[in-house]
Amino acid sequence: MSLVKKLQQFKVIPVIQINNVDHAIPLAKALVDNGLPVAEVTFRTDAAAASIKAMREAYPELCIGAGTVLNAQQVDLAIEAGAEFIVAPGLNPNTVKYCQDKNIAIIPGVNNPSQVEQALELGLTLLKFFPAEASGGVNMIKSLLAPYGDVAFMPTGGISKANINNYLTLDRVLCCGGTWMVATSLIENEQWEQIGELVREAVAVTQ
Template identity: 75%
Template sequence: MPQTLLEKLKKFKVVPVIQIDDVEQAVPLAKTLVENGLPVAEVTFRTEAAEEAIRKMREAYPDMCIGAGTVLNSGQVDRAKDAGAEFIVAPGLNPNTVRYCQQQGIAMVPGVNNPSQIEQAMELGLTFLKFFPAEASGGINMIKALLAPYVDVEMMPTGGISKSNVGAYLATDRVACCGGTWMVAPALINAGDWEEIGRLVREAVELVNQ
């Protein structure tokens, strides 16, 4: 993870994890994020629209920090990178995908939730990791226990993060930022309710910067 990109994510503190079902939603959603103070997104590759959504967001907002999530193989890495993603996020730790990202010169944040995976990631030269699924894996207590032996590791908890617990996660030592969906719920995106998404984004920005 390049230091400049990590610093950006630390500054944002929360990364909206976005599922886009319709490409037409991509630019209005990017506009809503940018104008309400959170110009960052992890667009999940769980939908057919993901690749084109990243491309359209990148064209409309060249300075936005855009990553691709739920990336499971090298083919998806290529598609995400070509579309304009500047970092790759995975739910788990696949050494082949990590090495491929390193060969392609794109930052990779794999998912981990136990000591063995952390050590495997460190062996691959990675120290910024996604803790996933955060709440189901033991939440803040588990993060504290996992980070204690690994003093160089920083984490991005994702999965079950909400406005009620994001503050406590961010207050945990070496939690760099959190991934969250509550301000960009698929139902709101599909309804095109940009006003409500904007309100939730502003609320999130205020919450994490208290």
């Protein structure tokens, strides 16, 4: 199954910040056991690469990407750890080309027409719309979808249980990135059961 089809199937992508690698496997278990075997682990902490590796080894069925990737060095770390795809907050042509050379999918962040056109020029059609709510949300995405018929979006930033379906009902919004079911405070306090409940709820809401 292609990455696009996988992400479209999941609809919601947990965007995760892991500060302690010991939390990686129980978190992966909470996702897999509750019907959402997908994760974007952000490179906002030094534990990111090791966490991806641990999650990948413990749960090979988990579709796992590396988020907040800013440069080639982080791309290498993500690939070595076993990430299936790369997500970036912005559109850096150097990082995009490096990922293409390494044959790993990248979903860069955009929020205006110029960035969409730059992404298309680089051969990309699946884009992260970020920060979604702060950049105009659903109305802005509608405006961007109209002139760019080949583009699909993964909105992230300000997405919640309350508003996710407003995005998912839009044509060519494949999935949304969200943090509410994997909040850092829940991970830090090892609230795996509560995370599991929130994951099940997120899956149910988006079906």
